[in-house]
Amino acid sequence: MKRLERKHPLAIRWFHWLNFPLLAIMIWSGTLIYWANPAYVTLPQSVWKAFGVPYRLAEGMALHFFWGWFFAINGFLYVLYTIVSGEWRQLVPDRKSFREAWLVMLHDLHLRKEAPPQKKYNAAQKISYTAIVVMGLFSVLTGLAIYKPVQMGWLRWLFGGYEVARGLHFVLTVGYVLFFVVHIAQVVKTGWNNFRAMVIGVEVVND
Amino acid sequence: MTDEELAELAVEAELRKKSRRGFIVAGVAAAAGLGSWKWLNSRPRVDGVPWPYRRALEFNERLWGTYFSPNRLSPTYDDARITRPARVNGGIGLEPNVDAAGWRLNIEGAASPVTLTLDDLRALPRREMTTELRCIEGWSIIVNWTGARLADLMAKFPPPQPVRYVALETPGRGYYVGLDIDSAQHPQTLLAWALNGEPLTWNHGAPLRLAIPIKYGVKNIKRIATIRYTNVRPADFWGERGYDWYCGH
Numbered sequence: 001m002k003r004l005e006r007k008h009p010l011a012i013r014w015f016h017w018l019n020f021p022l023l024a025i026m027i028w029s030g031t032l033i034y035w036a037n038p039a040y041v042t043l044p045q046s047v048w049k050a051f052g053v054p055y056r057l058a059e060g061m062a063l064h065f066f067w068g069w070f071f072a073i074n075g076f077l078y079v080l081y082t083i084v085s086g087e088w089r090q091l092v093p094d095r096k097s098f099r100e101a102w103l104v105m106l107h108d109l110h111l112r113k114e115a116p117p118q119k120k121y122n123a124a125q126k127i128s129y130t131a132i133v134v135m136g137l138f139s140v141l142t143g144l145a146i147y148k149p150v151q152m153g154w155l156r157w158l159f160g161g162y163e164v165a166r167g168l169h170f171v172l173t174v175g176y177v178l179f180f181v182v183h184i185a186q187v188v189k190t191g192w193n194n195f196r197a198m199v200i201g202v203e204v205v206n207d
Numbered sequence: 208m209t210d211e212e213l214a215e216l217a218v219e220a221e222l223r224k225k226s227r228r229g230f231i232v233a234g235v236a237a238a239a240g241l242g243s244w245k246w247l248n249s250r251p252r253v254d255g256v257p258w259p260y261r262r263a264l265e266f267n268e269r270l271w272g273t274y275f276s277p278n279r280l281s282p283t284y285d286d287a288r289i290t291r292p293a294r295v296n297g298g299i300g301l302e303p304n305v306d307a308a309g310w311r312l313n314i315e316g317a318a319s320p321v322t323l324t325l326d327d328l329r330a331l332p333r334r335e336m337t338t339e340l341r342c343i344e345g346w347s348i349i350v351n352w353t354g355a356r357l358a359d360l361m362a363k364f365p366p367p368q369p370v371r372y373v374a375l376e377t378p379g380r381g382y383y384v385g386l387d388i389d390s391a392q393h394p395q396t397l398l399a400w401a402l403n404g405e406p407l408t409w410n411h412g413a414p415l416r417l418a419i420p421i422k423y424g425v426k427n428i429k430r431i432a433t434i435r436y437t438n439v440r441p442a443d444f445w446g447e448r449g450y451d452w453y454c455g456h
Contacts, residue, residue: 001211002218004225017233021240037345057344058449062260065267065451149341150281150421150456151274161282162339162347200229204222 005205007120007197012087015078016198022071023176025063026139030173032060040170068143075136090120092130097123108186132179135172142169255449268453277393281420281456284337290348293402295410299444300382301430310414316436317364325400325414331355331363334397338420340427341456343445352418354399357434358392366436374441375417378432384417385441386426390455395420398431423454
């Protein structure tokens, strides 16, 4: 029997779809900043140029310190919402999740036939969706440490100094890019019904 | 039709309705978002950046200016950690290469005009610090500075009334920076004549430059010829070219 099942609350859909362009702008403007001193990895100038990155440090900083507010506020409200609504119970992994996530991965790689039983999210999703939020928090904190290394001196100290905080801020960004690649691949693989649920909230279920 | 078929049709109708509404809202939201983005980036520029972004920089400046405390210091380091040789960056305003003997520092906006030699500055209490110089480009180096506090100079030649800003300029105003008064009077804001124990070389800003580790490197103006007390927010070389005027750490 075909029926519609509520999957994503309206608030979570808004937080998710606001976060997507906001994070994209933060990564883009961060790239404009990073180009001025590509300390960790760099690309050939021709590649930077093809993407229109060079000599836009000032613009990158202006964008970063404008949109950063919206990125941080959206993330904060999302966490607040999951706590107040109880939605966090679907999201936060427990002790079993780490073993299960391994089985989920084997299943996804077609190395194991059965996937472990799950509720809204499987164990691998719980871990990655929670990790990405923790990463977001750390991006804001390491960002503050390099934005105001004197006035936020305790944060700078906590992260092991200005240079280390900058390195962490960069590594976290690489993490988002990796997350994005896997996330898109999984969404494509899972199909339209699942994707549509992130837009309209309900999913078609055949019992 | 069976009841089951009817129920299935009802489910599909419901799905169509929800899909239509959901994707229309999504489309409108996406268009509004894209429109806002285009609108923001096409606003008339104020000092090299669309005005909403300039406003945001000024909002951030007010916020952090309120939180600012002169007791928070930029970290200091053992001399063993000094980056050698100190990186040379930024030569704007350094031409022509004037000799130190003929150099004078002028203070404008004091009770009466002041002209000083380097020896006059050396007569102020001598300060030394090993601090991080953080460039707006992202790199940082550790530098040892010797000089006098700008605050001590200002105390010796004070403005007749308290002022909100201090402007500093190279000879001929090739380069210029503006400082808020709190940052100018910060205990780590030095007028420096030596770097890593040696007198400044011309490309590091001889004979006198600013060492201000609570700001980005761009505020560490070299070869200062003029210091001016003012209540009018002074122009800032990079601040006029799209950067944050405040640049505070």
